[in-house]
Amino acid sequence: xxxxxxxxxxxxxxxxxxxxxxxxxxxxxxxxxxxxxxxxxxxxxxxxxxxxxxxxxxxxxxxxxxxxxxxxxxxxxxxxxxxxxxxxxxxxxxxxxxxxxxxxxxxxxxxxxxxxxxxxxxxxxxxxxxxxxxxxxxxxxxxxxxxxxxxxxxxxxxxxxxxxxxxxxxxxxxxxxxxxxxxxxxxxxxxxxxxxxxxxxxxxxxxxxxxxxxxxxxxxxxxxxxxxxxxxxxxxxxxxxxxxxxxxxxxxxxxxxxxxxxxxxxxxxxxxxxxxxxxxxxxxxxxxxxxxxxxxxxxxxxxxxxxxxxxxxxxxxxxxxxxxxxxxxxxxxxxxxxxxxxxxxxxxxxxxxxxxxxxxxxxxxxxxxxxxxxxxxxxxxxxxxxxxxxxxxxxxxxxxxxxxxxxxxxxxxxxxxxxxxxxxxxxxxxxxxxxxxxxxxxxxxxxxxxxxxxxxxxxxxxxxxxxxxxxxxxxxxxxxxxxxxxxxxxxxxxxxxxxxxxxxxxxxxxxxxxxxxxxxxxxxxxxxxxxxxxxxxxxxxxxxxxxxxxxxxxxxxxxxxxxxxxxxxxxxxxxxxxxxxxxxxxxx
Amino acid sequence: xxxxxxxxxxxxxxxxxxxxxxxxxxxxxxxxxxxxxxxxxxxxxxxxxxxxxxxxxxxxxxxxxxxxxxxxxxxxxxxxxxxxxxxxxxxxxxxxxxxxxxxxxxxxxxxxxxxxxxxxxxxxxxxxxxxxxxxxxxxxxxxxxxxxxxxxxxxxxxxxxxxxxxxxxxxxxxxxxxxxxxxxxxxxxxxxxxxxxxxxxxxxxxxxxxxxxxxxxxxxxxxxxxxxxxxxxxxxxxxxxxxxxxxxxxxxxxxxxxxxxxxxxxxxxxxxxxxxxxxxxxxxxxxxx
Numbered sequence: 001x002x003x004x005x006x007x008x009x010x011x012x013x014x015x016x017x018x019x020x021x022x023x024x025x026x027x028x029x030x031x032x033x034x035x036x037x038x039x040x041x042x043x044x045x046x047x048x049x050x051x052x053x054x055x056x057x058x059x060x061x062x063x064x065x066x067x068x069x070x071x072x073x074x075x076x077x078x079x080x081x082x083x084x085x086x087x088x089x090x091x092x093x094x095x096x097x098x099x100x101x102x103x104x105x106x107x108x109x110x111x112x113x114x115x116x117x118x119x120x121x122x123x124x125x126x127x128x129x130x131x132x133x134x135x136x137x138x139x140x141x142x143x144x145x146x147x148x149x150x151x152x153x154x155x156x157x158x159x160x161x162x163x164x165x166x167x168x169x170x171x172x173x174x175x176x177x178x179x180x181x182x183x184x185x186x187x188x189x190x191x192x193x194x195x196x197x198x199x200x201x202x203x204x205x206x207x208x209x210x211x212x213x214x215x216x217x218x219x220x221x222x223x224x225x226x227x228x229x230x231x232x233x234x235x236x237x238x239x240x241x242x243x244x245x246x247x248x249x250x251x252x253x254x255x256x257x258x259x260x261x262x263x264x265x266x267x268x269x270x271x272x273x274x275x276x277x278x279x280x281x282x283x284x285x286x287x288x289x290x291x292x293x294x295x296x297x298x299x300x301x302x303x304x305x306x307x308x309x310x311x312x313x314x315x316x317x318x319x320x321x322x323x324x325x326x327x328x329x330x331x332x333x334x335x336x337x338x339x340x341x342x343x344x345x346x347x348x349x350x351x352x353x354x355x356x357x358x359x360x361x362x363x364x365x366x367x368x369x370x371x372x373x374x375x376x377x378x379x380x381x382x383x384x385x386x387x388x389x390x391x392x393x394x395x396x397x398x399x400x401x402x403x404x405x406x407x408x409x410x411x412x413x414x415x416x417x418x419x420x421x422x423x424x425x426x427x428x429x430x431x432x433x434x435x436x437x438x439x440x441x442x443x444x445x446x447x448x449x450x451x452x453x454x455x456x457x458x459x460x461x462x463x464x465x466x467x468x469x470x471x472x473x474x475x476x477x478x479x480x481x482x483x484x485x486x487x488x489x490x491x492x493x494x495x496x497x498x499x500x501x502x503x504x505x506x507x508x509x510x511x512x513x514x515x516x517x518x519x520x521x522x523x524x525x526x527x528x529x530x531x532x533x534x535x536x537x538x539x540x541x542x543x544x545x546x547x548x549x550x551x552x553x554x555x556x557x558x559x560x561x562x563x564x565x566x567x568x569x570x571x572x573x574x575x576x577x578x579x580x581x582x583x584x585x586x587x588x
Numbered sequence: 589x590x591x592x593x594x595x596x597x598x599x600x601x602x603x604x605x606x607x608x609x610x611x612x613x614x615x616x617x618x619x620x621x622x623x624x625x626x627x628x629x630x631x632x633x634x635x636x637x638x639x640x641x642x643x644x645x646x647x648x649x650x651x652x653x654x655x656x657x658x659x660x661x662x663x664x665x666x667x668x669x670x671x672x673x674x675x676x677x678x679x680x681x682x683x684x685x686x687x688x689x690x691x692x693x694x695x696x697x698x699x700x701x702x703x704x705x706x707x708x709x710x711x712x713x714x715x716x717x718x719x720x721x722x723x724x725x726x727x728x729x730x731x732x733x734x735x736x737x738x739x740x741x742x743x744x745x746x747x748x749x750x751x752x753x754x755x756x757x758x759x760x761x762x763x764x765x766x767x768x769x770x771x772x773x774x775x776x777x778x779x780x781x782x783x784x785x786x787x788x789x790x791x792x793x794x795x796x797x798x799x800x801x802x803x804x805x806x807x808x809x810x811x812x813x814x815x816x817x818x819x820x821x822x823x824x825x826x827x828x829x830x831x832x833x834x835x836x837x838x839x840x841x842x843x844x845x846x847x848x849x850x851x852x853x854x855x856x857x858x859x860x861x862x863x864x865x866x867x868x869x870x871x872x873x874x875x876x877x
Contacts, residue, residue, distance in 0.1 A: 223821075451789075451824075452789050452790055452791050452825060452826075455834060455835075455836065455837070458834055458835065461595070461833070461834040463831070464829045464830065464831025465831050467829075468828050490824040491824065491828060508828065
């Protein structure tokens, strides 16, 4: 097994030092999310204030990053989230991950707090590893920051940075890399802001080719080219292809999840986006799927996205049928550094409060004139933006209607109404980072029929499959490969890739075991931070209110039935705490 | 006829399931390159056979020259409405070109009109022309009543066919467990049953296997599928959990739910709807499922 290193950057004393990662850690946690979770567990106590200098940001890649393995261009970031209070991992595409791996490391630990706004410059080619002043970038948006930093450092450098939202420690702030890719959720941008770290600029070395890996990779690339989702749906329309599909099934949350069908969905669909605004496809480094889209409204207004989730958040969630405005709001969020899902979801919550007469001056559903200003207010913590930037949970509580927050563990739920997919409901409830569709993307089996179709309305079997998806996702995130690869690849395929690169025989059981270990370690962290069964819940609306029309009418999520079975399968007690025997079996 | 809609367990190895699959490409747009690719896939996964249109038999036979994968040709496909001599001629030519198996389509209209002698003679002419090749008779269940399905199976057995097969894949719907079970019950354990049409994943395949008498012998049961590779890939996921197979609503396993007005005769559509109305599982037949 090759030796792998990490870099530790202490912002307080302005040092950047290499450290060796033990073989044992790599075998048990692989890299990416797993490695980040293990480091956070070891170094950041669970009750740490997420915005204090004691919190850390662990940027990481996997052993397959920047190799010929399919979708190998991503990177991960683990920290404690200021929005949720849980352990939090996010990952992002673009080209930043390639450069990070080019430093010949698997992880970059950011700790402490800089005395002034700074950026970290790491250049393997010229041997520069230093913290520099970023005062001149203060409150500048992510696009300008990126362009100017490339000019100042290296034309080939890749940048991950925060916008004004992150600097202002807005709880829904994200980290933007490559001007349009995001470590989107959980307020990791605020953590970076709390450390006075504006950006990371990286220029890595090119890695040597691994011919042995290439043979397996070629075979798996072929599998991606044969799978209908990765061969056709995503490359042709990108993720917005889901707008019409999800709407037809009555699962497209509308007006803060009060309805499941948006009558104007065809006007904001992937097909319409393609027709009106897409100028070309976009692929992350190392990816053959190319699900990304570059859109253009005018010469001045163009950029990456919007993705399906963003179309929903600034579309049906707030009853907006103006696709050009959705694109514009997406560009703006990327510029100021805000998570589009949490931002749109929270605005929808505020609109419902406005309709109930509790926020008389705030726009109601469908009133879109002030949306651009509202986003800016959130990013700069002005006016109503001050409250909205804390996310829907705190916002709804402040206005006396906590039940109107469509969130789990304070993280806003995305664009799939789980009343139309029982397994997705359980996945939201049990996600270690809160209301997220990516810890276990049950839509794949319940809606897309991939890999094996399951009846979306039945709770039967779902606990078991949520567990499989959670564990496998934890593993894939530790390789750090794109989740979309799982449409075509399964555990045995990932095991083959890892076996070649680590020169240790991994089986599909090993893969699932490693994923399960990471999942349980995250859970343990959350338990020690005060989370338990009481937090594995869904907003009451999803448990008690039904849609009157559409393909998911008369349904609620049967969480009471799903959760006990899930805990049992996980080897957790009724409080959602892992049993000692479970931990022992996972070497935890 | 009872419907097994409850979840089940089926112990099957990848090798066993691969040997039940006739890897199929029959669409009008398939060119020679596509057939060569089909043969490569069949060898790679060790499928029992490739199933192609008769014009591609020699190409498939040539592609599979040094392998155990057999060549199956459809005959009188997909409507079965050509005369018996033509079917016999096509059969002879296919066998000469290298076909090991023949999947022929019956004359559905004659059967529905009660002309069982014609149907029997039609099948016999293909069985005779096939010589030593194995013959499967496609009865196209989507156009038949239960009584007619039983009749078609009985005639096929009497006429010397080795298999009865549910569907062409070009009709209104394909193989449903309900029909597979009925066909197995009719022909008994010694004649083969082939489920074809709509077998898209392991779950479909497994339910078909169980309905077909739970045999893993390729001479007694077969799956006709263009989704063979997907079925094999599914097995990788099946290995991770027992929870994939869940109760299915009975209507998803019964053909009447898929009856479509305008794509079948009015009388046949009415037959299905009437069956639905008197079904013990009517409560499951909700529009939005």
